[in-house]
Amino acid sequence: MRTLYSLCAAAALLLPVPSAAAAPHTYTVVIDKMKFGPVPAQLHPGDSILWVNRDFLRHSATAADHSFDVDLPAGAKVKMVVKAKGRINFVCRYHPGMRGVLNVQ
Amino acid sequence: MKLTFALPAALLVMAAPAMAAAGPTDPQIAHIAYTAGSIDIAAGKQALARSHNKAVRGFAEEMVRDHQAVNDKALALVKKLHVTPEDNATSQALTKGAAAERAKLAKLSGATFDREYVNNEVAYHKTVNGALENTLIPSAKNGELKSLLETGLTLFREHLAHAEMIAKGLK
Numbered sequence: 001m002r003t004l005y006s007l008c009a010a011a012a013l014l015l016p017v018p019s020a021a022a023a024p025h026t027y028t029v030v031i032d033k034m035k036f037g038p039v040p041a042q043l044h045p046g047d048s049i050l051w052v053n054r055d056f057l058r059h060s061a062t063a064a065d066h067s068f069d070v071d072l073p074a075g076a077k078v079k080m081v082v083k084a085k086g087r088i089n090f091v092c093r094y095h096p097g098m099r100g101v102l103n104v105q
Numbered sequence: 106m107k108l109t110f111a112l113p114a115a116l117l118v119m120a121a122p123a124m125a126a127a128g129p130t131d132p133q134i135a136h137i138a139y140t141a142g143s144i145d146i147a148a149g150k151q152a153l154a155r156s157h158n159k160a161v162r163g164f165a166e167e168m169v170r171d172h173q174a175v176n177d178k179a180l181a182l183v184k185k186l187h188v189t190p191e192d193n194a195t196s197q198a199l200t201k202g203a204a205a206e207r208a209k210l211a212k213l214s215g216a217t218f219d220r221e222y223v224n225n226e227v228a229y230h231k232t233v234n235g236a237l238e239n240t241l242i243p244s245a246k247n248g249e250l251k252s253l254l255e256t257g258l259t260l261f262r263e264h265l266a267h268a269e270m271i272a273k274g275l276k
Contacts, residue, residue, distance in 0.1 A: 033252075034259040056178045057171060057260065074174065094167060095263045 026050055026079070029100075031059050031072065031092075036100040043082060043104045050079045059098065064089040128244030129193065135183050136190035137199070137241060138254060141233045142172040142179070144203040145226075151210060152222045160271050161219045168226070168264065175257050182249055195236075216275070223272045230265040234258060 024046040030037040032054040040047075051061050053072040061070040061080075065088060070078050085104045092098040129137065149168035156162055183190055206225055213221055237258045245251040 033256045034263070055256070057174050094171075095260065097263050097266065 024048065028052055029061075031055055031098075034095060034098060036061075036090075036092075036098055039100055039102055041103070043102060045082055045085060045104060047082050048079050049082060049102075050077060052077045058094060059092045060094060061090050062093040064091070069093070128240060129195070130191065131245060131247050131250055132183075132188050132191035133193045133195075134241050134245050134254070135179060135188060135250065136192055136196050137236070138257065139176055139179050139190060140196040140199050141236075142176040144199060145172045145229065146176070147203070147207065148210075148222065148226070148229075151207060152218075155210070155214060155218050156222065158216075158219045158275075160274060161223060164223070164226070164267055164271055167267065171260055171264070175253075175260065178253060182253060186247060186249070188247075220272075220275050223268055223275060226268040227265065227272055230261055230268060234261050234265060237261070 024044075025040075026048040027040040027043070028050045029039055030052045034055065034057070040049075043049075049061075051070055051072055053059050053074060053076045056074045058074055059072045061068065061072065063069065065086075067084065067088060068080055068090075070080055072078060082102070082104050088102045088104065090100055090102065145168050149165040149172070152165035153162060153169070156165065182188075210218060210221055210225075237254055242251060242254045242258065245254055
């Protein structure tokens with residue numbers, strides 16, 4: 001019987017446990033003075049990005065692969081869930097010189 | 106058309122001595138910036154009334170939206186700073202040049218209008234951006250005004266690139 005308990009205990013140690021790292025995060029990306037601020041280095045599917053437009057101008061965060069297109073009127077804050085892995089180039093569709101890259105791993 | 110706006114460009118330089126060696130004052134800078142924005146809003150509205158070209162109309166909408174936002178911000182700033190924008194030779198030259206261009210555009214239609222409007226937008230943004238970079242921003246004393254002008258210059262460089270892209274497509 002003792003052996004059985006030992007085996008069960010050993011098996012329990014091998015079971016996967018939920019990792020704290022798997023919990024989705026929300027990251028903020030600020031737009032100010034016609035520029036996208038820093039984007040998170042660690043980004044995973046299920047995480048969220050809160051786009052914050054501090055400019056007095058209308059902007060957007062628009063993916064080149066069409067996976068997202070977030071309209072950002074002056075002063076707007078819009079949350080978006082990151083869905084798929086990949087390297088995603090994005091621009092402001094109103095001011096295409098404003099650009100950045102999301103690296104979803 | 107480039108000649109029309111070459112005149113205000115020259116005046117921006119020539120007017121500098123008259124505005125004292127230190128360059129234009131903040132009230133004068135605010136007036137010039139607001140006037141330049143108003144001119145492009147009016148030009149955008151004229152294009153929206155006359156053009157049927159999708160790219161041209163999209164650009165004109167962008168001009169009206171962005172320049173109106175900058176002018177609203179500028180008005181709020183001068184109010185906050187208790188600054189009264191001061192009319193000056195540069196603003197008057199810009200207004201005079203714009204009136205001549207508006208009259209010229211009013212006689213055109215179709216593809217001829219589109220080309221003239223967009224070519225003028227290229228020339229106009231080059232002139233205004235040069236004035237911002239070389240005269241207005243270096244002369245601005247108030248930090249908030251200088252910051253607004255710097256953001257404006259970044260924005261107007263986008264406009265210039267957009268106008269140049271459309272101009273290529275219209276040739």
